[in-house]
Amino acid sequence: MVRSILSCYGPAPVALLVGPGDDAAVVEVNGRLAVSTDTLVEGADFRRAWSTGADVGVKVAAQNFADVAAMGARPLALVVSLAAPGDLRLDWARDLAAGLDDECRRAGAAIAGGDVSSADEVVVTGTALGVLDGPPILRSGARTGDVVALAGEIGRSAAGLALLGSAGSVDAALGLTASASELVRAHLAPRPAYPAGPDAARAGARALIDTSDGLLRDVGRVAAASGVRIDLDPAALTPDDDLLAAARAVGDPTLAARWVLTGGEDHALVACFAPDAGLPAAFRSIGRVLDEGQGIGRVLLGGRPWTGPDGWRHFA
Amino acid sequence: MVRSILSCYGPAPVALLVGPGDDAAVVEVNGRLAVSTDTLVEGADFRRAWSTGADVGVKVAAQNFADVAAMGARPLALVVSLAAPGDLRLDWARDLAAGLDDECRRAGAAIAGGDVSSADEVVVTGTALGVLDGPPILRSGARTGDVVALAGEIGRSAAGLALLGSAGSVDAALGLTASASELVRAHLAPRPAYPAGPDAARAGARALIDTSDGLLRDVGRVAAASGVRIDLDPAALTPDDDLLAAARAVGDPTLAARWVLTGGEDHALVACFAPDAGLPAAFRSIGRVLDEGQGIGRVLLGGRPWTGPDGWRHFA
Numbered sequence: 001m002v003r004s005i006l007s008c009y010g011p012a013p014v015a016l017l018v019g020p021g022d023d024a025a026v027v028e029v030n031g032r033l034a035v036s037t038d039t040l041v042e043g044a045d046f047r048r049a050w051s052t053g054a055d056v057g058v059k060v061a062a063q064n065f066a067d068v069a070a071m072g073a074r075p076l077a078l079v080v081s082l083a084a085p086g087d088l089r090l091d092w093a094r095d096l097a098a099g100l101d102d103e104c105r106r107a108g109a110a111i112a113g114g115d116v117s118s119a120d121e122v123v124v125t126g127t128a129l130g131v132l133d134g135p136p137i138l139r140s141g142a143r144t145g146d147v148v149a150l151a152g153e154i155g156r157s158a159a160g161l162a163l164l165g166s167a168g169s170v171d172a173a174l175g176l177t178a179s180a181s182e183l184v185r186a187h188l189a190p191r192p193a194y195p196a197g198p199d200a201a202r203a204g205a206r207a208l209i210d211t212s213d214g215l216l217r218d219v220g221r222v223a224a225a226s227g228v229r230i231d232l233d234p235a236a237l238t239p240d241d242d243l244l245a246a247a248r249a250v251g252d253p254t255l256a257a258r259w260v261l262t263g264g265e266d267h268a269l270v271a272c273f274a275p276d277a278g279l280p281a282a283f284r285s286i287g288r289v290l291d292e293g294q295g296i297g298r299v300l301l302g303g304r305p306w307t308g309p310d311g312w313r314h315f316a
Numbered sequence: 317m318v319r320s321i322l323s324c325y326g327p328a329p330v331a332l333l334v335g336p337g338d339d340a341a342v343v344e345v346n347g348r349l350a351v352s353t354d355t356l357v358e359g360a361d362f363r364r365a366w367s368t369g370a371d372v373g374v375k376v377a378a379q380n381f382a383d384v385a386a387m388g389a390r391p392l393a394l395v396v397s398l399a400a401p402g403d404l405r406l407d408w409a410r411d412l413a414a415g416l417d418d419e420c421r422r423a424g425a426a427i428a429g430g431d432v433s434s435a436d437e438v439v440v441t442g443t444a445l446g447v448l449d450g451p452p453i454l455r456s457g458a459r460t461g462d463v464v465a466l467a468g469e470i471g472r473s474a475a476g477l478a479l480l481g482s483a484g485s486v487d488a489a490l491g492l493t494a495s496a497s498e499l500v501r502a503h504l505a506p507r508p509a510y511p512a513g514p515d516a517a518r519a520g521a522r523a524l525i526d527t528s529d530g531l532l533r534d535v536g537r538v539a540a541a542s543g544v545r546i547d548l549d550p551a552a553l554t555p556d557d558d559l560l561a562a563a564r565a566v567g568d569p570t571l572a573a574r575w576v577l578t579g580g581e582d583h584a585l586v587a588c589f590a591p592d593a594g595l596p597a598a599f600r601s602i603g604r605v606l607d608e609g610q611g612i613g614r615v616l617l618g619g620r621p622w623t624g625p626d627g628w629r630h631f632a
Contacts, residue, residue, distance in 0.1 A: 017452065018350075018452050022387065022454050022541075023384070023387055023524075023526060024383045024389070025350070026348050026349065026452045028347070028348055029346070029347070029348075031344070032333060032344055032345075033343050033445075035343065035393070035395055036339060036429065037397045037430065037431050037443055038397065039399050039431055039441065040433075041433050041434060041439075043435075068339070068340045070339035070340070071334070071338065073340070077351065079353040079443055080353070081355040081443075083355050113352065113353065114353065115353050117356075117360060117361070118357060118360045119357045119360070119435075119437060119439055121435060123355075123399050123441075125355065125399075125441035127353055127395055128340075129349075129351065136338075136340075136342045139339070209339060
């Protein structure tokens, strides 16, 4: 089945020396390679009633490429393992392959190979390879006075999920306003801006992470790994009209701010730059690294702890 | 949990620039990299009643490293994704990590990173990276007159599985004779001879594959990819005393020959060498590549089709 699914791919945008069909794929690499693996499980990470195969393909590729971009690497290739019930429709698997292919092309990477096995539920594991043109950008390099900057939008995936839950079906949710429909798409099939990772590395970023688990939590990881406190600027993190409208639509206007701060799966990038470094085009300042050595790992919002739900619990 | 599980690893035998704990791992590679991914699913591929976490860790590493060795590559690193029920014992996950670590060290490779998520059953996906010192050895390079050679033993995993099924429990099966107990171990935690892959490549192998799905089936893949017929030598494939004893123990002496020809999961290597090439130490001749262009993909046994069960059906 892997071969038949993967045989739909045309020429890949990067040179694969050996593609799917032999014991292993072969890629040409010279230098440092970033490698990340991430799994989507039906039920926990997606519902087949809500996500098409293509959505899941895009999402597993996006999640993995965002991780290599968050080291400063350029996406190179993806291998994918699908475990699925015997009664999974071949159409769904073909759609999955199409979604993987689509997001790989968008990322400038190739599908290098795959594996198919049987399981009670659909489990899709991607492993992304990325090429580093310089040293990897870790979470641990933030220093006092650094500018904390964000590339990409946040809160949109969480808003889309809330709209889906509220509308009860994808069709109903996609039938809402155009902007609501875009939030739903952002949840089902996120499309991160991968070049922002290598751009940040070239601009001298000292720390880099993607917002897979929500801004406060992921910034907290940078703060913890770097041994610093980070103060985020509330004025730079106000929800936009789309999020405000979505929050009103699901009946709780306070949710918009919460989605921005704690919503995950947007795969935006957060970088810390020296105060005198120019920010790359995709980034905007959202905060500042405070003193090292005190309150290690704490994230503040306008100088004060954030007291909303899902806040400190996870990352304090 | 990934970090706590992976933090048990000491210094790795290869230089990992960045190990588990950041967005992605980073390895140094110069040249060609083989990449393979393979999944083990509880129920279909192992039972928790029979396999310890360590067994599953060894098996997922072995299966993936055998695939990169079957391209002629040296194992470099492994990333692993574990999806598991919330009630999986932490002990089991720690054992899994220990088994992964053990087989990675045996292979001369490093655990580079991982991911943990929730699922109804245990699903473990490994992705192996291997370094090629020369061109990859594909399945498609066999030519008329080539010697077909085998490195490693075959039929042992299938024999071990039959003994387990017959004995009903691991304790009962391991309490059989010493040689039976070794067959059971070979099934639960295969330990392939990875260096035979690069050795074959250095010796000029023209085609290479690992016997993950059984000798006839995998040799059939070489025959199909190369457009040749392959004749295996029955005298070189007679079951040894261990297999004969196991077949008697499970009540069907004819099984021994069948395990050799069709038993999978041994991860031995089959290579095709030019007639004048010397075989590397680990290999012994088991057959010959016949005329190209006729009966493409057919595998014969002493010049005749094998008519036993599980035979041609899968690979003709």
